[in-house]
Amino acid sequence: MDASEAGAWSWWPAPAKLNLFLHITGRRADGYHLLQTVFRLLDWGDRIGLRTRSDGQILRIGDSVAGVAPEQDLAVRAARVLQQATDCGQGAEIRVDKQVPAGGGFGGGSSDAATVLVVLNRLWKTGLSVDALAELGLALGADVPVFVRGHNAWAEGVGERLTPITLPPAWYLLVDPGVHVPTAALFRSERLTRDTPAVIIGDFASGALTGNAFEPVLRALEPAVEAAFQLLAQVGTPRLTGSGSGCFVEYPTRDAAQQALESLPKMLQARVVAGVDRSPLLDALDAMDV
Incomplete structure (x- = not known):
């Protein structure tokens, strides 16, 4: 693909989150645990760089996600899930400016995936609703839907049943x-x-x-x-x-x-x-x- 077939790079925030409390209330028949929690979004997180391609390839540029192969990277997987769900022929190049530590519980990978879903839905003009994007996100991880929706929330189920909640400044x-x-x-x-x-x-x-x-x-x-x-x-x-x-x-x-x-x-x-x-x-x- 030559340069004329590529879009320009754009950079997008992928905010971290906190769980202000977290209870496990039981388990579903499929083995998934049921929980209750409050998600609080933060003004700090990763940044995602995206550039569209016309050849349908999904490529991760760089190796900023240490120890994670591209095929396991949630940002890459999110792009492929959206591409497949919408039968989109476009592709994308993805850069992850990683600021949120892995394994900290701050939701970095899930937020990266949500940002890719939401932004590529715009750039590719695939036209999915927020509800449809949240449903795609849930298949990637239980925390992805709250980042897709973009508001603090009371969460139940496996984390997918979200009720917007107003929180005081903190x-x-x-x-x-x-x-x-x-x-x-x-x-x-x-x-x-x-x-x-x-x-x-x-x-x-x-x-x-x-x-x-x-x-x-x-x-x-x-x-x-x-x-x-x-x-x-x-x-x-x-x-x-x-x-x-x-x-x-x-x-x-x-x-x-x-x-x-x-x-x-x-x-x-x-x-x-x-x-x-x-x-x-x-x-x-x-x-x-x-």
């Missing part, structure tokens, strides 16, 4: 302990509580829900996670996000979060980020003529 001190425990190993743990009684949104709004079913498992399995919790306990109430090792503390102001960050040891992989009401991806789509 800033978060994030710590990445740098370890990755496979989710399957966590689900096998005897420490995991799998039958927490179902709750309602009002319980979360009251401030009563902050726990994560995976926290005791990860703290027992990984000394780095336990150490992060011990350090964060000096500056607030630490929590775990998703089924990853990422930890966070919530603050009402950026100054409070920044002050806490500055009191922690410099060797920690830590940062301050803001929660957002609406995905930066939706803002970027509104701002671009595509």
Whole structure:
């Protein structure tokens, strides 16, 4: 394919998320666990570069997703799923500017996939609705639909039953302990509580829900996670996000979060980020003529 057959590169946000709490309430007949959680979108994440092709090829450019083969990369898989679902003859080149650590529970891979689905749907003019894109995304991962829809949400089922939720402004001190425990190993743990009684949104709004079913498992399995919790306990109430090792503390102001960050040891992989009401991806789509 010569240059005249390629579109221009465009860059798009793939925001990270936090699970502000996470309960496992049971299991479906097919073995998938049922959960309740609240997804909070952040103003920090990966960036996805996309360039359309006329020859139908889907190519990942560069090797920014360490240890992940192109055929396993969720961003590449998302493009192929959309292509197949719409019988689209166009292709794409994909670059991932990776900022979100793998295995942290911040949703980086799922958000990358969602951004590819949503943006290529525009660039290829395939015309799928948000509901249809979310359904495609669910086949890639339970967290993909919330990024497709682009709003904070109360989630149930395997994470696909989403109810938009309004959250107050907040800033978060994030710590990445740098370890990755496979989710399957966590689900096998005897420490995991799998039958927490179902709750309602009002319980979360009251401030009563902050726990994560995976926290005791990860703290027992990984000394780095336990150490992060011990350090964060000096500056607030630490929590775990998703089924990853990422930890966070919530603050009402950026100054409070920044002050806490500055009191922690410099060797920690830590940062301050803001929660957002609406995905930066939706803002970027509104701002671009595509």
